[in-house]
Amino acid sequence: MDPRTLQFVIPLLIILPLLYFRMRRSLKPQRLKPQMLLVRPAIIIVRAGVAMAASPPRPEDIFWFVLAALAGAAAGWYWGKLTQLHLHPEDGTVMSTSSQAGMLVLIVLVLFRYGIRAGVGLEHAAMHLDVALITDVSITFSALLFSARGLEIYLRAQKLLQATS
Numbered sequence: 282m283d284p285r286t287l288q289f290v291i292p293l294l295i296i297l298p299l300l301y302f303r304m305r306r307s308l309k310p311q312r313l314k315p316q317m318l319l320v321r322p323a324i325i326i327v328r329a330g331v332a333m334a335a336s337p338p339r340p341e342d343i344f345w346f347v348l349a350a351l352a353g354a355a356a357g358w359y360w361g362k363l364t365q366l367h368l369h370p371e372d373g374t375v376m377s378t379s380s381q382a383g384m385l386v387l388i389v390l391v392l393f394r395y396g397i398r399a400g401v402g403l404e405h406a407a408m409h410l411d412v413a414l415i416t417d418v419s420i421t422f423s424a425l426l427f428s429a430r431g432l433e434i435y436l437r438a439q440k441l442l443q444a445t446s
Contacts, residue, residue, distance in 0.1 A: 307379035318435035322428035329424035333417050349418045353425030360386045361433030375438045
């Protein structure tokens with residue numbers, strides 16, 4: 282098999298089973314730690330900032346970062362809304378169950394990222410694409426996606442806990 286083909290097939294063979302097992306696990310009720318829903322996004326945003334500080338964006342590229350941030354935040358909020366929350370009947374802890382639609386959002390995003398990566402990897406020279414810009418915009422989108430998801434779930438978990446107190 283051609284090494285270029287293997288470059289795309291092997292990651293796909295790794296990603297698909299991982300997505301399958303993640304989907305199976307997330308469709309079962311899991312204990313939620315509301316305080317961690319704020320810590321993880323903070324870590325993600327700091328890491329994204331550090332990664333992008335190595336090559337700061339040019340002022341003319343700010344539009345793409347704002348667009349990626351808004352799209353990431355909207356997709357993350359939507360994904361968070363699709364997560365079902367309920368209280369455990371015995372100990373009163375918050376339990377979360379992802380929906381199939383939420384997992385579909387994740388699968389679409391992974392496949393979109395994989396397709397963009399494959400297309401840019403093959404055609405970036407011919408299309409005169411700035412790979413660093415695409416990478417930084419992708420980091421911005423992902424950081425806001427997971428941060429907005431965590432914030433949305435945290436806010437609903439707090440309301441749920443306060444309603445039962």
